[in-house]
Amino acid sequence: MAPSLGNFALWLSLFFAISQFFVSKSNNLKLIKISVNGLLISSLISFFLLMFSYVVSDFSVLNVFQNSHTTKPLLYKISGVWGNHEGSMLLWILVLTIFNFFIFRLYNKNNFKLLSKTLETQAFITIGFVLFTIITSNPFERINPIPENGLGFNPILQDPALAIHPPLLYIGYVGLSAAFSLSVATLNLNNNEKIPWYTYMKTFVLAAWIFLTIGIALGSIWAYYELGWGGWWFWDPVENASFMPWLLSTALLHSLITVEKRKSLKTWVLLLSILAFLLSVVGTFLVRSGILTSVHTFALDPSRGIYILIFIGILGGYSLILFGIKSKKYFDSNYLTFFSKEGSILINNILMVVVCASVFLGTIYPLLVEIFTNNKISVGEPYYNSTAVPIMIPAILVMGVGPILAWGKEDKSKIFKKILPGILLTLIASLIVFLIYQSYSIIGIAGIILAFWIIFNNIIILFKKIKNLSLGMSIAHLGVGILILGITGSSVWQKEKIATMKINNEIQIENYNIIFEKVNEISGPNYVAIQGNFLVYDKKKNIITQLKPENRFYPITNIFTTEASIHTNLLRDLYIVLGEGDPNVGWVVKIYFNPLVIWIWIGVLIIFLGGVVSINTNLKKLKTLTQ
Amino acid sequence: MKIRKIFIIIFSICMVEYFLNISFAVEPDEILQDAKQELRARNISKNIRCLVCQNQSIDESNAPLAKDLRILIRGKITEGKKDHEIYKFLTDRYGDFILLKPPLKLSTLALWFLPFVFFIIGIAIILSHNKKSR
Amino acid sequence: MKKQLLIIPFLLFLLILLAFFYLLMIERNPSSLTSNLLNKSVPKFESESLLKNKNFISSEEFGNEIVLVNFFATWCKPCRDEHEYIKRFSDEKKIRIVGINYKDNSKKASEWLKKLGNPYSDIPIDKNGRIAIDWGVYGIPETFVVNSKGIIKYRHVGPITKKVYRKINSLIRELE
Incomplete structure (x- = not known):
């Protein structure tokens, strides 16, 4: 019952999105209101019905069967909704309609034209994504006969940080859609000084930026605490896909301040807001389509990639041609001085965009090489460390002075x-x-x-x-x-010890002595584990802490994971991972001394x-x- | 990253059963006695891609092939091979794909120089804006 | 001047989009990784043989006829799946096949071949995976086609399926 209703609600979302697209051209506020509210309510319903199917473990739904299991804790049943492609599309649509609703709420007599045009664009984006979901990735697809239990869920992904990481990123990406629509609307209208479109845009960009920031950080937190490599950023294509929109939205945010205060950089802002959203969509979906992940990705559906690419083509083609034709009316002749606040903002803006362009280049370059030379190359961390990172240094220097400088001329x-x-x-x-x-x-x-x-x-x-x-x-x-x-401390002064340790063995790292006291066997809700017990002493033989890294086995999916155990203070993290072993030969133990990590999160x-x-x-x- | 991890798991299930052992990237028995040589080995490993993983160096990967390569690199170091000889040995067999830092070649010219071209263009834009104000 | 510049973002966008389209449209088969050893001589190696009492010396074994080189192990499930095709190469097509037993237990390997049938004319043993590295192998199973001059002409990553079987067959016909 619930899945069928959910499916119906999804179709209803499509209906309301289409109706919003058409009625937003009219001046009929009532009809617009019905469409906006209807869209919000129907996408809320379809999202929560899918969630309901997850909570009650309704395995007649293919999506639930593939991604859930009755033994999963409730939190991860819920987060399972967006832990897969199909379900995350519902979340994406929901966030889109929520932003749509907020845009609608801004209506007043003066901005009617601007917001109607914005809602029209927003409706178009929504139609695109709802159609995409219905055609290529419907989460309400059923299976028959109904399986007894689900295929489980990747235990590495069972982590609170990761459970809320995707929704936060989505709010960020989709928030940029509001800026995109506003930009398209502004380009379509005449340059009207009375409507401060940039102030509207700034609110959405700020919201998007906040969520992107916190979303990226949670991803890093997950990597640091869960993956057990002692690192938190890997310049992975997936990470880059979220980092690039963040860079652009940071630049956008600062330019918007300049527009507000000095009425200059308008053209630039219009372009940036278009690019920021396009890049979010390109990043998110091309990562999913498997194009970026090259070598060994199996079983990916190219039709999804093609659909989304056509959609991006329409969005980008329309908005950028519009920009090419109509943006010149927003040109201004207020040139900036270096030594002023807006000058430093401009410098920083350009540098951010340059960093973003370099990251983009590094991310797609292997593909270009493959097309043109039929060779394969890899672009990894060493590349970014020698291109993107040095460009950030002058940006950071400028960032220190910028705020102190006066507007205009200093x-x-x-x-x-x-x-x-x-x-x-x-x-x-x-x-x-x-x-x-x-x-x-x-x-x-x-x-x-x-x-x-x-x-x-x-x-x-x-x-x-x-x-x-x-x-x-x-x-x-x-x-x-x-x-x-924090970044400097943890990446430059990290220390690492790898050793085979037997019970009662002792190891030294920096100023600490660590004794391997014992091993316990424990069992959790859906796993069994070996837990090591390590006593940490300082130089004066005072005990600092006990660390208990685990080595887990999830029988349902047949997966082993390691749980790092970490002792944090303001100066450093002590990070222990327990590897394989047995009482006779000892266990492989990896210990990191990570300075200043806590300051990254602070x-x-x-x-x-x-x-x-x-x-x-x-x-x-x-x-x-x-x- | 999520995808990477999923990928590793898919790979481990489909392809090689004994992937399933939890094992570390660099293991104690691999480590060289000579600290200087070990540091060289680590630095090389950080630039070598784990071929069966996604965007991971063999220094961070626990794939068996990564381990073999790490041991091989350490073997070459103790034999007295220079860093560039080791890189050449690996690229002869696996191509440039194995290097996380792509070498400067005709095909990677744009990769290495465009960021600085972007940078220069950026500076030019800033300067042009500044000049006209005077 | 400035007016025309405004269309640049669109042009760049179009270029990138076309590149992505091209990548999605072409059949990017992750298994047909081009090997750096393609069109080069077979790597030199010498190792114990699972079947014979004398060592397998690569320089003596290649260069006379077309040889299929197949990396396999008993612990690798896909290897079992492709075994049927390997056998067909040997039984139906009468092609010489060298199987390189990768990081395996020799006893288990012998039993495995007894049970499933042995299509290999010789089996050098790669105890520590060094031979595989010399061949640029990612993960087993992998199969190489070596021509009668001892030059590597084709490489396939992953198990041999019906499609791959046909492809290799037509390639061999071409080489002959």
Whole structure:
């Protein structure tokens, strides 16, 4: 019953999306309202009916059968809904319609034309995705006879961080669709100064950016805690697919501020907002279609890829041609000075886009080589470390000064005075760090100096309480500084020990002695595990902590996983993974000493908070606008 | 990353049964006595792709082939082979695909230089905007 | 001047889109990985043989006739699946097949061949996987076609299916 209803609701979404597309051309607010609400409600229904099928383990639904199992904990039954392609499409549609609803809520007398056009574009996007779901990936497909139990679910993916990671990313990607639609609408209308389309756009971009930030961070957290490699970023095509829209939306956000304050860079903003959404869709779906994953990906459906590619072609072709023809009316002659706030924003913008372009190049280059030379090459971490990362360094330097500079034009003699405290504090703090730790890796020095540069400049701003400076911005920038600190520490000074250990063996890493005390056999809800017990002592023989890494076996899927055990403090993580072994020869044990990792997560949290503060300010602005 | 992990699992189930053992990337018995040589081995391994994995170096992979390659690299190092000889040995057999850092060739010219071309274009845009203000 | 520049994003987009389309349209068979050894001589190696008492020396075995080289092991399920086709190559087509026993237990391998039939004319043993690395092997099963001059002409990754069987057959006919 539920699946059939869900399927019906999905068709209903298609109906309302089509009706929204047509009625948004009319001036009939009532009809628009019905379509928008109907779309939201029907996609809510279909999404929750699929979730219901998961919760009650209705294996007559193919999708549930393939991705769920009765022994799965409830949380992972629910997250199983979007843990697969078909279900995640429903979530994607739901988020799309929620944003659609918010756009509708902004209606007032002045912006009627703009928002109608926006809703029309938004409806078109929704139609595309709903059709895609119905035609190529319907999650409500049934099977007969009904199987007794599901095929289970990958235990590595059973992790709270990963359970909410995809929805957050989707909100980010789809939030960019609102910016895209607004941009298309703006291009279609005449340049009307009275309608601050950029203020509307900024709210959506901010929301998208916040969710992208936190979504990417959760993915990294999952990688760090679950994969057991001690790392958290791998320049994987899948990661790049989320990183590129993040870069563009960061650039977009900053340009939008310039548009708001100085009325310049409008053309640039219109282009960026189109590209950001296109890149989200390209990234998400081309990763799925298997094009990017090359060598050994089996059993992927090319029809999905072709459908989505045609859809992207229509969206991108239409919007970019529109941009080519109509954007010139938004050109401005306000050229910028280097030494001004908008100048530094422009510099940063360009650098972000350059980084994004390089990442994009690295991601698709193997494909291009394959097309033209029939050879295969790999582009991995070493490539990005020597291209994208160096370009980010000047961007970070500029980021430290930018906020202090004035809009318009800054007196050059004053600049030095303004940044002097920041420079001094940075130098002093960096010197202290290096005197204490005595490590002189060049990347380490650069990273620490950059991090302190950002941190101190923003602390100074926060303390001075300079008026006109956005509180959210300073907080977010402070977070970035802290993030860089964590990234530098954990990637430059990581230590690793690999050894075979028997019970009562001892191993030393940095200033810690670690004793392998014993092994327990334990059993969890759907797995059995061997759990090692490690005692960690410091130099003075005080016990610091007990670490209990596990080695799990999931009988349903026949999969082994390792659960790292981690002790965190403000300076470092101690990270132990237990490998295979037995009492006679001992167990393989891998221990990492990861400095400053916690600051990565703290940094992201502060960035997130900054974003929330900003969006709060922005929403107030919107409220006065729409009243 | 999700896809990578799924892929590893699919691969392990379909292709090679004994993938299923939990084993680490670099294992204790592989490690060379000489710390300097070991560091060289690790650095080379980080640039060598695990061919059966997705975007993973053999240093991080627990695939059997990755282990074989790690042992082979260490063997070559103790034989006194230079780094570039080891890279050549591997690319002779597996092609450029095995290198995570693609070599500079005609076909990768754009890959290596375009980011800096982008960078220069970016700087040019900024400068052109700046000049006209004066 | 500036006006024309505005269409550049669209042109770039179009180029990238076309590249993606092309990639989706062509049949990218992940199994037919081009080998770096293609059109090169067979790697030199020497190892114990599972069938004979004397060592298998590659320089003596290749270069006279067309040879199929098949990497296999008893622990590899797909190897069992393709075994039927390997046998057909030997029984019906009378092609010389060298099987390289990859990281396997010799006793198990002998029993396996007794049970399923032995299509191989000789079986060098690759205990530690070094021979496989010399051949640029990713994972077994993998099959190579070596021509009568000892040059590698074709490589297939993964089990041999009906389709692959036909393909290799027509290739062999061409080489003859």
